[in-house]
Amino acid sequence: SDDGLMRRLSVLGSTGSIGTQTLDVVRQHPELFRVEALGCGSNIDLIEKQAREFTPRLVAVYQKDQAAILKTRLKDTGVRVIAGMAGLIALAQLPQADIVVTAIVGMIGLRPTVAAIEAGKDIALANKETCVTAGHVIMPLAEQHGVKILPVDSEHSAIFQALQGKADSKIHKIYLTASGGPFRGRTQRELARVTVREALAHPTWSMGPKITIDSATMVNKGLEVIEAKWLFDVDVDRIQVVIQPQSVIHSMVAYEDGSILAQLGSSDMRIPIQFALTWPNHLPSPAAPLDFETLTRLDFAVPDNGTFRGIPLAVRAIRAGGSMPCALNAANEWANAAFRKGRIRFLEIYDVIEQVMDRHHIVPEPTVEEIVNIENEINRYCEATFAGKTAAQADL
Ligand code: NAD
Ligand code: MG
Numbered sequence: 001s002d003d004g005l006m007r008r009l010s011v012l013g014s015t016g017s018i019g020t021q022t023l024d025v026v027r028q029h030p031e032l033f034r035v036e037a038l039g040c041g042s043n044i045d046l047i048e049k050q051a052r053e054f055t056p057r058l059v060a061v062y063q064k065d066q067a068a069i070l071k072t073r074l075k076d077t078g079v080r081v082i083a084g085m086a087g088l089i090a091l092a093q094l095p096q097a098d099i100v101v102t103a104i105v106g107m108i109g110l111r112p113t114v115a116a117i118e119a120g121k122d123i124a125l126a127n128k129e130t131c132v133t134a135g136h137v138i139m140p141l142a143e144q145h146g147v148k149i150l151p152v153d154s155e156h157s158a159i160f161q162a163l164q165g166k167a168d169s170k171i172h173k174i175y176l177t178a179s180g181g182p183f184r185g186r187t188q189r190e191l192a193r194v195t196v197r198e199a200l201a202h203p204t205w206s207m208g209p210k211i212t213i214d215s216a217t218m219v220n221k222g223l224e225v226i227e228a229k230w231l232f233d234v235d236v237d238r239i240q241v242v243i244q245p246q247s248v249i250h251s252m253v254a255y256e257d258g259s260i261l262a263q264l265g266s267s268d269m270r271i272p273i274q275f276a277l278t279w280p281n282h283l284p285s286p287a288a289p290l291d292f293e294t295l296t297r298l299d300f301a302v303p304d305n306g307t308f309r310g311i312p313l314a315v316r317a318i319r320a321g322g323s324m325p326c327a328l329n330a331a332n333e334w335a336n337a338a339f340r341k342g343r344i345r346f347l348e349i350y351d352v353i354e355q356v357m358d359r360h361h362i363v364p365e366p367t368v369e370e371i372v373n374i375e376n377e378i379n380r381y382c383e384a385t386f387a388g389k390t391a392a393q394a395d396l
Pocket of ligand 1: 102106
């Protein structure tokens, strides 16, 4: 009856892990959501299927050749197809949408996210790299445009949920939980030779390849510390990472009276994705409920920051401030991809990040333009410095 209550979505990165689960949430609540736009990098086979199912107004495909093929394929539908960064920005600013789900991976999501905020769209934020590199830009911009940034990342959703109705209470501490990834408990020596396949076998979550590798290095948790700092305006000194191997407690907030509020649930991203889209309401979900008959224990441990240097590198970056988190993130994006392609070894990911950070000259309050330039520069530096060197050193 009331189209006014419909939430009209643009999904940037609809073909990925978060994107496809977002569309699952939409399928669960057809009366609540209407998909106005879909966007991806190059997977036109899947996005064509999605376009036929959800009949959006607009589909954005970053790769121009793929966009051209899709355009021909979708001729019978009346769906508009746009290519390149201009396409992603058109998706972000589509007048008919209220919320943009940023399910794209990497810093490439920065310009579309900024464009969406400037167009007054609420953001369901999965794309943490944008928050890490430009939290100082997007948080004030969102405030200025009166838009909400609704966290999708499970830990940040848990924190967000523990903060509901507590506007007048100070956060004493955030306990950011982590599974520890597939290599928890291993020594440096054992990590020296791990393969891409081993690193991709996450014990508790099923996710896209980039974030799965970031979970193995614990860089993901480091990025999440920075993400939490910006989303909840807390000093990093108040954010403590706690290993919770079962991934049942998704994070906790401690208040000044000693009360600690936690959010628990099965490790199914459709729960936090849906809450970002139905906030402040909790509605039925296809996710399996947590089963206390099979769950017999919850364990906690301290992260091994000496072996897995992702968290200390990120804390160093955010303490240094300015463009240093951008340097950390850009170096990590390069190293993560290089590891996946077999160009560098697992532990070299940390060396690449550290060397880039050591050489980086901090820009105090980098603009979006400067952030993009720094990223490109670091990419070129990494290609020139690490690719050649490690290829030469590779032993067979
Ligand atoms: P994924 O690799 O499964 O999907 C990435 C999506 O981004 C795809 O749809 C791809 O087409 C799109 N994309 C990539 N490059 C693009 C480009 N140049 N232009 C347009 N689209 C492009 O990744 P994912 O695991 O879904 O992660 C997406 C984001 O969500 C990441 O920032 C990740 O850190 C965050 N996140 C993911 C999970 C998870 O469970 N997967 C959990 C928390 C946070
Ligand atoms: Mg997370």
